[in-house]
Amino acid sequence: MLRRIPDLWLFLSVAFGLSWFFSLPVWFTDARIGEPLFFLVALTMMFTPALGVLAVRARDRRLGRPGTTWREWAGRTGLRLGERRGRTFALIALGWFGVPVLVIVSIMLSAALGLLSVDLQGLSLLRESLAAPAAGPLPADSSVLLAVQLAAMVLIAPLINSIPAFGEEWGWRGWLLPRLAPLGTWRALLASGVIWGVWHFPLTLRGYNYPDLGAWAAPMFVVLCVTFGALLGWLRLYSGSVWPAVVGHGSLNASGGLIMLVGDAAEPPVLALAGITGLVGCVLLAVVSAMLFKSRPVEVPVPVASPAARSEGEENRWPTTATGDR
Secondary structure, three states: OHHHOOHHHHHHHHHHHHHHHHHHHHHOOOOOOOOHHHHHHHHHHOOHHHHHHHHHHHHHHHOOOOOOOHHHHHHHOOOOOOOOHHHHHHHHHHHHHHHHHHHHHHHHHHHHOOOOOEOOOOOHHHHHHOOOOOOOOOOOOHHHHHHHHHHHHHHHHHHHHHHHHHHHHHHHHHHHHHHOHHHOHHHHHHHHHHHHHHHOHHHHOOOOOOHHHHHHHHHHHHHHHHHHHHHHHHHHHHHOOOHHHHHHHHHHHHHHHHHHHHEEOOEOOOOOOOOOOOHHHHHHHHHHHHHHHHHOOOOOOOOOOOHHHHHOOOOOOOOOOOOOOO
């Protein structure tokens, strides 16, 4: 029976099935967003796409299909550094430091549009999050405290966050995006982004990332996944490696909360509108992604079916890198 399951559906079944299984504690308890249980569930879920990739490889090896050695599989799913290592390392740096720049730009745009009130002097929202009295002193001078937080967000946290981010990126950009190549580049990016967003439903239906929206956080997060997924997709395709996308994903998870550090407690941010996760950020990510695809065109490599896969009506192999400059 396992032989008859197409690789795409096997991957999705494992990734989605396990994500819902691991999230059951937040549905059958009173766990709230921000509590340790919610964090642990979210962290565990991030590895389910990687488990989906491993399930497909295990099935292919069981069926005796060619191209399932670890070296071949690593190349097909972007675990290697691509044909041009210098480019890949440059894109890793771009994902690491460029994403926080986009986070800052989104905050500036939100403030300029009147959608966000910032408090850089008193850091009142940060003060509130630390449960400090509104009139009490901060642990340090506000400028120093903000600088320390920014340094940690940019220099340290992206590397730490890249570990769980790999669990997602190896699945979404490493395996799934090339697997959707027959749809065409933009349709593949759109489809993979939507799938990525829907995969978050076990948490976003509980208001994760947008607590004020309740269950409406789910479709809002799909929009973010499509726009940010396009940027991560470009990093994956232009480098031929999944590692720039891994680091870019980890960098967003590290710096995305900056808006909660600089916001004004008197007028808390509306996360669905302001910042990198809001509509302002989604538009910014869409524009940046479109500019990258325009200036440095890439395409999703079209899979090449192995004889065994063709006999079963599946496409199972694809080139290891993107097409590069055109």
